[in-house]
Amino acid sequence: MKKIQLILFGIGNVGSTFINQIIQAQKVFQQQGLEIEIPIILNSSTAFIKDEGVDENWKANFVDFGLPYQVEEIIDYVKTKNWQHIVAIDATASSEFVNNYTNLVENGFHIIAANKVANTLAYDDYEFFREILKENKKQFLYETNVGAGLPVVETIKNLHQSGEKVTKIRGVFSGSLSYIFNTFSEENKNFSDVVALAEAKGFTEPDPRVDLSGTDVARKLLILARELQLTYNLEDVKVKSLVPAHLAETTSVTTFQENITDLDEEFQLLKAELNENEVLRYIGELDVEKEILEVKLVKEQKENPLGALQGADSLFEIYTESYGNQPLVIQGAGAGAAVTARGVVSDVIKLAERIDCCN
Numbered sequence: 001m002k003k004i005q006l007i008l009f010g011i012g013n014v015g016s017t018f019i020n021q022i023i024q025a026q027k028v029f030q031q032q033g034l035e036i037e038i039p040i041i042l043n044s045s046t047a048f049i050k051d052e053g054v055d056e057n058w059k060a061n062f063v064d065f066g067l068p069y070q071v072e073e074i075i076d077y078v079k080t081k082n083w084q085h086i087v088a089i090d091a092t093a094s095s096e097f098v099n100n101y102t103n104l105v106e107n108g109f110h111i112i113a114a115n116k117v118a119n120t121l122a123y124d125d126y127e128f129f130r131e132i133l134k135e136n137k138k139q140f141l142y143e144t145n146v147g148a149g150l151p152v153v154e155t156i157k158n159l160h161q162s163g164e165k166v167t168k169i170r171g172v173f174s175g176s177l178s179y180i181f182n183t184f185s186e187e188n189k190n191f192s193d194v195v196a197l198a199e200a201k202g203f204t205e206p207d208p209r210v211d212l213s214g215t216d217v218a219r220k221l222l223i224l225a226r227e228l229q230l231t232y233n234l235e236d237v238k239v240k241s242l243v244p245a246h247l248a249e250t251t252s253v254t255t256f257q258e259n260i261t262d263l264d265e266e267f268q269l270l271k272a273e274l275n276e277n278e279v280l281r282y283i284g285e286l287d288v289e290k291e292i293l294e295v296k297l298v299k300e301q302k303e304n305p306l307g308a309l310q311g312a313d314s315l316f317e318i319y320t321e322s323y324g325n326q327p328l329v330i331q332g333a334g335a336g337a338a339v340t341a342r343g344v345v346s347d348v349i350k351l352a353e354r355i356d357c358c359n
């Protein structure tokens with residue numbers, strides 16, 4: 001049996017679903033020769049430790065027995081154990097937590113992240129972290145960074161590493177904005193009410209302005225560009241933000257939520273301008289040859305693939321030399337706790353396949 005210990009940072013939508021999926025899939029893991037446990041779960045202030053792995057009572061146990069912690073103390077605790085394969089799972093959206101990655105890797109942790117921040121740091125820092133991983137022979141997996149559970153990162157990486165020339169990637173990269181514009185186009189609701197629905201369904205980032213400002217789509221574009229070994233930074237992405245300046249990130253999330261109805265009038269006007277066959281779509285585009293990275297709001301015909309999207313579906317058109325004018329298309333739920341958590345579990349299995357007995 002290969003034994004893997006997961007230390008889970010972030011027990012919100014994705015993290016809590018991940019715990020339940022790991023607990024429920026034990027038999028399937030055993031059939032693959034894997035024993036996968038989560039001995040430590042943490043939110044930003046509290047840690048709950050159970051050496052033999054948390055069970056279905058984890059929520060109550062976390063409340064009853066959780067204790068304040070520092071990341072350094074967790075690293076020290078893990079070092080006292082004779083655990084062979086240790087993986088830090090980052091299911092936070094935190095930039096501060098990412099500052100711990102180097103320390104974790106240098107102390108023997110592999111990393112699996114749903115959090116996109118590490119992959120969108122300044123290029124030098126991105127490169128530096130990859131050097132740290134190499135030096136310490138540790139793995140870093142992040143399939144859910146783009147398209148949640150959809151196999152987008154791996155597909156782009158495989159194409160590039162096999163020598164295929166990827167010329168363009170275009171599509172609806174955001175599950176929440178897909179849901180928001182699908183619902184807003186079809187239903188007679190205020191834009192702000194539709195955003196609230198997307199939040200309630202767990203599609204948005206903890207601060208929904210990260211989606212509405214285009215930052216989340218810009219991050220995804222950058223992550224894919226970097227898989228193609230392009231050395232862009234976030235500032236290179238041209239972004240059309242949907243957040244008015246007076247509610248931008250300089251104000252608090254609470255102020256934004258209190259004033260979110262300020263967005264309604266503008267979107268009602270945009271909707272009124274559409275003809276019968278059109279819908280609004282928030283798209284990302286990377287044109288490798290023209291060196292364009294762009295995030296924008298466009299009108300699409302309902303019968304086109306992007307216009308016909310439903311629910312929180314994302315759609316990625318990948319244009320390459322061999323695929324010519326008919327792109328390779330990846331489509332499906334682009335957000336949501338269940339698909340994202342399953343994508344993280346799938347990264348755990350991939351990691352288990354990559355590590356041998358002794359690293």
Ligand SMILES: NC(=O)C1=CN([C@@H]2O[C@H](COP(=O)(O)OP(=O)(O)OC[C@H]3O[C@@H](n4cnc5c(N)ncnc54)[C@H](O)[C@@H]3O)[C@@H](O)[C@H]2O)C=CC1
Nearest residue numbers: 010011012013014043044092093094097114115206335336
């Ligand atoms: N919700 C989705 O559909 C998808 C989410 N993701 C990514 O997954 C991550 C988590 O998303 P959600 O679960 O929806 O967010 P969430 O807001 O429900 O959960 C985040 C959790 O992280 C915890 N946290 C914050 N700072 C922390 C720290 N320093 N240390 C430990 N825990 C900390 C919070 O207390 C909270 O429990 C985000 O980075 C998001 O971009 C990726 C793909 C899809």
Ligand SMILES: N[C@@H](CC=O)C(=O)O
Nearest residue numbers: 174175176204205335
């Ligand atoms: N907030 C994101 C979640 C997945 O990355 C989105 O809406 O796509």
